Amino acid sequence: MALVMVFAAALLLVMQLVIFSRIRSAFPAGLMVAGVPVGGLNQQQAADRLTQAYGVPVELRYGEAAIQIKPNTVGFELDLQGMLAAADLQRIEQPFWSAFWSYLWGRTNPPEAIPLRSSLSEDRLREFLKDEIAERYDRPPAEPVPVPGTTEFALGDPGSTLDVDRAVTLIGDALRSPSVRVVNLSFNRVGSLRPSLANLEVLLKQTIDLSGFPGEVELYMLDLQTEREVYFARGGGQDLTPGIAFTAASTMKIPIMVSVFSRVGEPTPPGVTDLLELMIERSENDPADRLMETVMDKNLGPLRVTDDLKEMGLENTFLAGYFYPGAPLLVRFQTPANSRTDVFSGPDPYNQTTPLEMGMVLRDIYQCADKGGGTLMAAFPGKISQAECQTMLTYLTRNRIGVLMQAGLPDGTRIANKHGWITENDGLLHTMGDAGIIYTPGGNYILSIYIHNTQQLVFDEGNRLIADLTRATYNYFNMPQ
Structure with missing residues (x-):
């Protein structure tokens, strides 16, 4: 019986070592990289998930118009190598046997989230906003016109112009979010012009x-x-x-x-x-x-x-x-x-x-x-x-x-x-x-x-x-x- 018990314990230990080795080869459970869960995934799988999450176009809403903007259009890029390297450190920072012992006794600590690392070309974003959004969707004010039979002018309708500075901030935040990918653009109201x-x-x-x-x-x-x-x-x-x-x-x-x-x-x-x-x-x-x-x-x-x-x-x-x-x-x-x-x-x-x-x-x-x-x-x-x-x-x-x-x-x-x-x-x-x-x-x-x-x-x-x-x-x- 003692030999059976020893054999069973050894077999269980080997099984746990195999399971732990598989877990150890992937990112720890619960790990978040740039707000995206990558626990249990290997580096390639994690990279694919991050690319998919941050590759979703951002939808811009300006008045009644909805415009899709792809991240790479404005120079947005993920630093995948840097983020995954930081995540990998959490996987291997504890020695194998020490980590295995903690695993056996259920003493694993929740992994620390890895923040987003990315770059954005603000110049390209501003150029896109001015050429593709403001140029097409800004609404100039209507000119006042004479009122027949009076010495008055009828006020023209006010116009609107895109608040580019505010848009750069809002779109930058959306590009850096894996879930909030819709931006309601703000605009400045332009008063009625003087008549011509x-x-x-x-x-x-x-x-x-x-x-x-x-x-x-x-x-x-x-x-x-x-x-x-x-x-x-x-x-x-x-x-x-x-x-x-x-x-x-x-x-x-x-x-x-x-x-x-x-x-x-x-x-x-x-x-x-x-x-x-x-x-x-x-x-x-x-x-x-x-x-x-x-x-x-x-x-x-x-x-x-x-x-x-x-x-x-x-x-x-x-x-x-x-x-x-x-x-x-x-x-x-x-x-x-x-x-x-x-x-x-x-x-x-x-x-x-x-x-x-x-x-x-x-x-x-x-x-x-x-x-x-x-x-x-x-x-x-x-x-x-x-x-x-x-x-x-x-x-x-x-x-x-x-x-x-x-x-x-x-x-x-x-x-x-x-x-x-x-x-x-x-x-x-x-x-x-x-x-x-x-x-x-x-x-x-x-x-x-x-x-x-x-x-x-x-x-x-x-x-x-x-x-x-x-x-x-x-x-x-x-x-x-």
Whole structure:
């Protein structure tokens, strides 16, 4: 019996040695490599399981789109050799007989998990996201469009752009996970765009046509941030070639002010200051005449203003006589604008301009005041300072009358402008104009509008039209986001 017992024990020992040897040749039970169970597998089997687990494509969800991305597309690679070598150490780190003894007595410790070792090309991932995802699935915002019959724009739908930085993090986490292989991409909401200049022009022309105004309207707008322009003329529901000669009336006092400052030193003499205030703020004609007589030339003051305008590169704007009734016409000027035969606004031979050129005068003052440079500094070197240009704008902001362009702006909006209209020899009003620099939260811009009616221009109708055009332009620059 003793021999049988010894033989049975030896046989059992041999059997356990065989079983343990087989177990010892594979990875220990419960071993996790990179989150994947590989217990009981040999190295090749473990490598195949890891490759299968991490080779599953990651699904990207962006809006309603689902995109599959293969790991090797973005340079994701497993360090199989390094991970399996670390796992193998756990298999052989304990001596055979010591490990066998522990096995017999059931004293084996749970194996320590092996963390993921991998590499990812972030540059390739970013390139993939930009070229394959953002390029195809980003949604640009819809442009606001004019609302017919109003001075408003309808807000466009917001758009969305892929948050690439966040996507890189989320996809990297998914590529490093054997189970969580779906990523919901986040995006940034893009607010509605400002309307295009083309749509602004459409809205302005619609406003003119719907007003039923029977004469000619010419408008010039300059975005002072981008130097982009809108410039057109309209009449009878049709486009006209811009560059129409209009009676400048009191808007001519802007160039007169420039000429005065180019001839007086600093500080401005008190008498000149008083006359400038009356000329600009109250739009009185007598102070304008007195300034030209005393500062420029007693007899030819208006021609000196015209000379200055030519120095500034303006060929359609001139002053050919004083403002007082019965003043002689000093020169009869012929310009490209008043020589046209396709359209005629009956401009006053004493003073004329175009919306573009009066806008250019304001642009020159603005640039001089803002940066201390521009055309005024070049045309009058050493004669006009930045401080004097700032003073000019201050005078223009005090020209408060509450009609025309000012009537089309929200309360408190800063505007440096000069208006003008005149009752002509037939006792009727035919031309109105307003030109100014408008300062708004959405950007500063120049607006110059002149209108003419051969029959009769009713003030209320003209006032409403200029106010509506001003309001439409303001809405363009200040669309809610």
